[in-house]
Amino acid sequence: MTAAPAASEDDPLVLFSLAVTGDRKMLAMRRDVQEACRRLGVPEPETVRLATVVGEVGRSLLGARGLTGRLALVGGERPQITVVFGWSGLLRPPRRALEAARRLLHTCELEEHPFPRVVLGQPIAETYQSLDERAAGLREELMGLGGVSVGEELRSQNHDLLAALQQARAHQEELQRLNQELEETNQGVMALYAELSSELEATNSGVVALYAELEEKTRELSLLNEAKTRFWANVSHELRSPVNGVLGLTRLLLAPGADPLNDEQVQQVQMIASAGSTMLALVEELLDVAKAESGRLEPELVPVDLRMLLHQMRGTLSGTARPGASLVFPDDAPQQPVVTDEVMLTRILRNVLSNSLKFTENGEVVLRVERTEQGGRPWCVLTVTDTGIGIPVEEQARVFEEFYQVRGPHQRTHSGTGLGLPYARRLTELLGGRMMLDSTPGVGTRVVIEIPAGPHPATPAGGPAELPVRLDRLVIVDDDPVFRATLRPVLAELAREVVEVGDSSQAVVEIRRRRPDAVLLDLSMPPPDGYQLLARLAADPALNQVPVIVLTANDRSGLENSRLGHAQAVLGKTHLSAARLADVLAPVLGGRAARGGTEEG
Template identity: 60%
Template sequence: MCRALGLEGHELVRVVTVLSEVGRDLLGAPGLQVDLHVASPLREPELFRARFTWSGPRVPGREALAAAERLLDHCAYEASSEGHALTAGQRLPASQEGPGQRAERARAALRDSGDLSMAEELRTQNRQLLRALEESRAQQEELQRLNAELEETNQGVVALYSELSAELEETNTGVVALYAELEDKTRQLRLASEAKTRFWANVSHELRAPVNSVIALARLLLAPGADPLTEEQRQQMSLIAGSGSTLLALVEELLDVAKAESGRLEPHLVPTDPRTLLHQLRGTLRGMARDGVRLDIPDVEDVPELVTDEVMLTRILRNVLSNGLKFTTAGEVRLTVTAEERAGRPWFVFTTTDTGIGIPSDQQDRVFEEFYQVLGTHQRGQPGTGLGLPYARRLTSLLGGVLTLTSEPGAGTSVRVEIPACHDLSSPGAQPGGAGGARVGSLVVVDDDPTFVELLRPVLGRVARKVTEVSVSSRAVDVIRAERPDAVLIDLAMPAPDGYVLLQVLARDPETAHIPVVVLTSTDPGDVDRSRLTHARAVLGKTHLTPERIALALALDPAGPDPTPPAETGGRHTSGGATP
């Protein structure tokens, strides 16, 4: 019957052995009955079950029960005052037939078996046991062979591990030496950079005084009350004054670049009239336009109040526009000014487009390298140091904004300057989030770089009374929900979830969507994906972070009064200190 159900080999031997042992133990028990079933439990393979029921005190032997539990897939023994029941079962191999078809096949096998001979059955079981024994012996021999191969393989692995360990130790020694050399080179580069910065600053300071003198003397000679000059002399003095002004502008750029690299260049925020600024640019740059090139700088109306560093913004736009005029031989150079609303704050967008020669795609990143100029015949005879665009981008970053460039050779260049209007700072006592001129009450910083956080800690002490640091980004949302801070600083580059994901989670959560968020990044703020930072109030580079820059991003006054003492519960509190 087992063969008719598809049981073969070891499974057949186990079923026959267990049922024979149980049957022998229970033979002669009052009311003994055995029911055979082919069942299909829900979501389980089909099962062949033998259920023994009887009454009286007799029970199966302990060895038979142990064999049933160990050898078969199912075994259950029940005893009560009404009788006993033992169910033993084995899973059947998969088949296309249903339980009914299998059961009918088993009945047919029983009907065809005829009269059973106990001796013949014992001989059959013995043959099956012998076959099982032979299979077990073959398996044991195969296992011994595999063990021998495994031992041989292990010896080879141990030898290879020893060899690799020796090579790794030798490599580590070389890496340590290389690291020491790299550290020494890094120190030398840092010293060289510091020396370069000092050189720029010193030379710029030394040049500025005589250049100012040249410009002042030229203007005195050209003044209406001065002694009359011939037309040729007046023209020569005008050239001297113009060249002196150009040289002074270059010196100022060098000095500002040196200050920015050393972290000493800070914006001075004042209310700025965009109309006056654009009018001055129009008058200054009109003379640079070549014949056949139109300079279009519009008048603006109905724009938000602008609070920024007027000198920095003027230099940014002047550099961008003069670059366009320099490399446009026909057509126009146009400046457009628009105002946008971002996270509840107004922003100014200044876009310069020209019809010039354009910049090849492989050169568009390099134009932001200091002193680099795109190679080509168009560069011959054109003045410049290669500082214009790097200088403009650096100043834009200091103003809390971003400068981006798109260009196509032969189709012109477009430069987009985006800066916050800082409307909340335009009037004394403005209170973003109810903080007034004082520091914010609490601030959460999410950054996995302990060195940077250590350097940033004293800076944040001048911006917030309570600072909570989170080094594991996966805990950031829970901490922010629990702390309910006045603002959050988030690093972009972290193990998952990174800053982009955290911004999305905070923006979707009604409990955190209103909290101002400022993004920190060690890369150029102009290189981040702005489309994924719509919830961020500002993007700040990690280099030269100061209380003023952070306060500008949060629309706070870091130097304002702070009458409330620092809180003593929760988070990590910082005090004032040096700027990193």
């Protein structure tokens, strides 16, 4: 056995290195490994494991060319004692021996380069001495060991084996005891499981019954929701049509070409128009809330001139301010159009401004408008600030609940439905924006509305655009004389001759006789209704090329779309204009539309 000097700081500290040439050398190495482990404070079980694995692996390599064994100390976070067998040739330790070594030892590695070798190691106890000092002392002790006796080594191995057997038996007895305790525990667990299973089965029965009840309630709610949808559809037709008729008639009475009215009559008609507009706005808001809840309200994004929108709103709302309050609109509104839904934005501002005016006795309600950039895209920020009564902190979150009104003495003088702010916030969210509110009682309220402004479309120069087409003859089929009367001025801009048909049973005959450029067709009429007339026109070879625009006051979601395939478009009766009708007809009429020619005979 040759003692090796201490290596550099990064290398293992070699205790000895020897050539393993036979069983005696192998026995000596095993003994030295065992002795070194004990002197380094390695626990006895781990010492026996390392010595046993060294003996087993070393014997499997006896006869290999250049077989050497090296004992060393290796530093690091967890210092350990290692045994390294190195050799050359094709011989390798048995796989089972290596697998057993990996289970028993902290380190077991088979390396192939630069030459085959096996590294075996166990952790050592840490002490106040450095690794160099421990290695130096251990070398001297190992050098002082005499030769090895085979019989003595066999007795040592037997002793180790007996100790291991005793330890294994103690472990087995402990395991049996633990198994017995586990069996007793399992019996208790099984009893508890049986009890819990019984309780769970009873609970499941209750859950099944509850689930069945919930299913029934869900079915009832679904039926109620369908009934509500039908109710909104009926409200749409039964309320919006007469209200639109009232508004149309007031416009006709106040038109410049109408018979003159005295001042009192003008004031009365204007009051009728104002009340009708309020009623129409309330009906449309109720309908939009229902459509928004069911996901059927979709914004139509178009370029909107904010200055024009605010000018119209100033004229609409200025007269609603109280004697001690004023409504202030911005003089520097952005000139660039905002790409949004004009109707939704108008309703948002009208509701927020009306709410502020309602609760501001003295002072002012101020609207500010600015454009900003958020996340690389343009936004429009509208801020409404008032000096009204304010909202208590505990009520500020609830003012966005539908039909909720802040409690207080002001309710006696300020009536309302509680839909204004919830409706405005819902529309803001549909536009992709957000609405925020902060308020101080006795000081006032501030509402901030942020909506995406979209791209900046180019604004064409010049005055109002001309209609893309003008018709020679147009037929409108509608059984509501009030609606026909209100629509006459609009249709007069679109066509030189307008033929009104109030009896749907005469519609096909009149259309065949008149041969119009287009037909406007109401859906809700006594039989034959609009669906039936549309089918007859589609089936008639002489008439199926005439464009048909369907008009309806009903909710679009309730229409039978499968029966509307022959229609060029389906338009609501509210806010109809000649420009809108012309835009729809232009693509299909082309050269057949009159552009200033003479009227046909």
